[in-house]
Amino acid sequence: MTNVRFFKTVVFVNALVPLALLVLDLYRKQVGPNPLDVVTKTTGMLTLIFLSLTVAVTPLRKIFGLNSLVKVRRMLGLFAFFYGSLHLLTYISFDRAFNLLSVGPDVVKRPFILAGMTSFLLMLPLAITSTNKMVKRLGGKSWARLHRLVYLAAIAGVVHFWMLVKSDTRLPLTFGFIVLFLLGYRLLVKYMPAPQPDTNSSLFRRD
């Protein structure tokens, strides 16, 4: 068990490294001419990275048998929510100057913000129900069903990113392919008949 705890510590520390560097750069005024742009982009990118990592856990487990990854899945998801919250806070505080009433019209006016807000609102119930208590209260099955929303959150996040770039769509498309691959993999496993003879193959092991 101590190994698991150490593994969690490693993931936790590394997940906070980008935030530490961002704060350090802000403090030393080394974020370039448009600091808000850097904060917005960095937190947004980190949200997508952690969303992708979260949905990558199951396929990685099944393909490579990396079962210990599941121990950090909740943490990865919560970091996605954490960076997503910082991203939203940056928008509300600096872009909207804490004028919450202006958020509504802005969401309608700027469709990419609608997509981003959708992604965040989808993550919100997942973060709330992330505790062990909530898993018990909801029951494993319905909890798992609810948490499939993470795929929608990831897709909405990618759409949000894709909609706001002007022409260089390579990065949003990369995220898009990753998320689609990870989602497609799950669908494939679900709907493809399991190969019978090789029962030891870890590739299609069901658990």
Place this chain on the structure above:
Amino acid sequence: MQDKSENVTDKQVYLNRRLFMRAAALAGTATATTLLYRRLNPRPAEPVKGDKLQEVVQAPQEAAIKQGLAVTDQLTPFDAITNYNNFYEFDTSKQGVAYAAKGFVTRPWAVSVEGLVNKPKVFDIDELLKFPLEQRIYRLRCVEGWSMVIPWVGFPLSKLLEKVEPTSAARYVAFQTLLDPNRMPYQRTGVLDWPYVEGLRLDEAMHPLTIMATGMYDETLPPQDGAPIRLVVPWKYGFKSIKSVVKITLVADEPPTTWNIQAPDEYGFYSNVNPNVPHPRWSQATERRIGEYGRRNTLLFNGYGEQVAHLYQGMDLVKNF
């Protein structure tokens, strides 16, 4: 204690070693994450020093402001202007352009002015730098919703066009950026249709506010800002002000323009700054002035309405966005 086998590691040593390994693993992964972050988030590049431009004429302030040749807004610092660039020929990241454009060779350089003119001519850059240079303090509004105030140095485009004598058939002016993937690495990618091209109506091109800039802050232009010579049209979104120009062609019909080719419903030929006409994906009502934290209201024609509104008399600015 004494009968311990030589091969069994002492428990304390074992624990120490494990602690050491763990510390190393933690430090190692954190370092790797740091390096990855630094790689993806480069710090601002060292400023490039340009050559001092001589004999830059400054109009008397009061008259200059009245004619739109200068604004009283606070100037955007040199470091900001040179580290926050949209110049897709070098990089699509605004902070990355300064690095990618470092060492861009701008000699020899020539600008060919041709098409429907009586006296087509290829101008060497050193000849263009001898045009009487003026300072122009203009607002620059990017279509993305940010803005700067830049002290350009240059000369009115009309002075150049007069030299080649446009014929009566000429109604538009087409501009082209250098095409050389060896010097402009992103021209190897398909992010835009290369070379970058832009265009103006002839009366817009002849307008006294339209300049060819060869410098800013009294120095020659840094590569990332469009060295050695670029167009500046202060009442239009920044992408109309084409950089590193090699060809200017007088034509009869509206020429194709790069962003319009890229997304016709998002970027029109005119692209005048207009807070009332939103970009299909975002509002243009406000902008962030680089260096400020809140957002300020965007002005019609970027605040140059008094000087340029007559050019668009009777035109539907929503249709001709």
